[in-house]
């Protein structure tokens with residue numbers, strides 16, 4: 001049987017490849033870079049400190065993914081976040097302030113005025129429904145900012161949601177579509193007319209279901225809990241281990257440069273590949289193809305097959321981010337760094353989007369006398385900062401850390417990792433673009449698309465989409 005060719009060995013592509021492998025379908029993964037993982041990249045310094053140069057944590061409650069980690073030999077190498085690192089901070093009026101984690105701390109928080117807290121209490125009684133253009137078949141794609149202002153009030157947007165959108169999407173809440181980027185939140189309003197009421201009803205329904213199962217003599221199934229994970233050698237251990245567990249090694253340093261329907265009766269696809277060392281081009285014959293590449297690469301590869309899908313894919317914007325690591329003697333940092341990290345709302349106008357504190361999240365992985373601080377610079381609102389001169393970025397980050405966290409003296413190590421096209425932005429109109437991709441897939445059996453630009457940017461979400469599509473393709477080939 002001709003193999004399924006997966007183009008791209010990021011988390012999305014490897015998830016698809018792993019599903020095919022588990023279903024016994026031959027699979028060949030082609031990767032342009034000289035290593036697997038895509039933006040998931042880890043390194044170890046001479047003193048043993050592990051740095052994640054792209055994403056920092058994997059958040060998941062997917063039991064299949066956790067089973068995969070065991071199957072690929074990462075069971076004992078998986079690290080779970082220390083519960084003590086659950087505290088999250090934001091910058092507020094120039095100071096680092098803890099985010100409320102429950103109703104009591106929300107009532108007490110200094111982040112919101114009394115008026116804003118009362119407005120929050122009124123959310124369940126506020127009428128549902130976003131803007132609708134006259135004559136349109138569905139409600140308009142509302143921005144996260146408009147949605148949050150309408151339901152929860154402007155202060156919740158400015159002080160709590162805006163930094164979250166920076167932290168997850170490096171994005172601008174005025175531009176990102178709530179239905180595309182936060183579909184569960186959006187669905188609560190659509191279904192129940194209120195986020196709070198919907199959240200409570202869902203929780204009650206889950207409890208009722210659990211009780212009924214227990215009453216019927218069923219085993220008290222534990223509801224999957226969310227876990228925040230990494231690995232002893234950093235996050236890249238995961239794509240590396242998945243790639244190593246496939247039957248065929250990933251073809252690294254090999255770029256896909258063309259895709260065409262194979263001629264002849266057998267059908268299938270011709271995938272044209274070029275070695276990065278400049279060798280001659282070759283053709284891989286594929287029974288089916290899964291593109292797991294950034295949107296603009298998929299647009300180029302599909303341009304000759306379908307101009308509509310290529311146009312839709314090319315319209316998905318990306319935000320640049322630089323990840324700036326500062327490793328600093330702990331005794332010269334005033335803040336105890338006792339939490340997950342700090343995010344900066346845009347209204348605070350800081351040079352950084354936020355900082356994460358991996359040593360608090362995964363204690364024991366790194367020497368504890370050094371503070372490891374992973375800072376994020378740039379994003380959709382300040383893209384030029386991500387691409388500034390390296391020294392300029394380092395000076396700015398150290399100034400900000402001095403001011404916010406009380407860093408004194410020189411760092412032991414610092415490093416800038418640039419991601420010019422880091423995170424796809426699900427701006428308004430995203431759902432239409434994805435519908436166009438789905439239309440193309442429907443019309444083109446044997447070609448599927450996955451990637452962070454599609455359903456979810458998170459690692460867990462990318463894995464879930466890749467795994468689902470891999471399984472669907474396996475069923476058509478089985």
Ligand SMILES: Cc1cc2nc3c(=O)[nH]c(=O)nc-3n(C[C@H](O)[C@H](O)[C@H](O)COP(=O)(O)OP(=O)(O)OC[C@H]3O[C@@H](n4cnc5c(N)ncnc54)[C@H](O)[C@@H]3O)c2cc1C
Nearest residue numbers: 008010011012032038039055056057256422451452458459
């Ligand atoms: C700085 C940063 C921080 C992040 N932080 C987090 C976090 O803490 N937690 C979280 O859950 N998510 C985080 N994310 C998001 C998450 O890491 C990504 O959304 C996810 O890893 C994307 O995976 P992917 O496989 O879809 O794409 P990619 O990782 O981009 O993989 C695509 C692959 O395709 C390859 N490719 C491209 N063109 C070709 C070609 N022509 N032929 C062959 N191969 C090709 C590329 O080399 C690449 O390996 C972060 C992202 C970034 C950039």
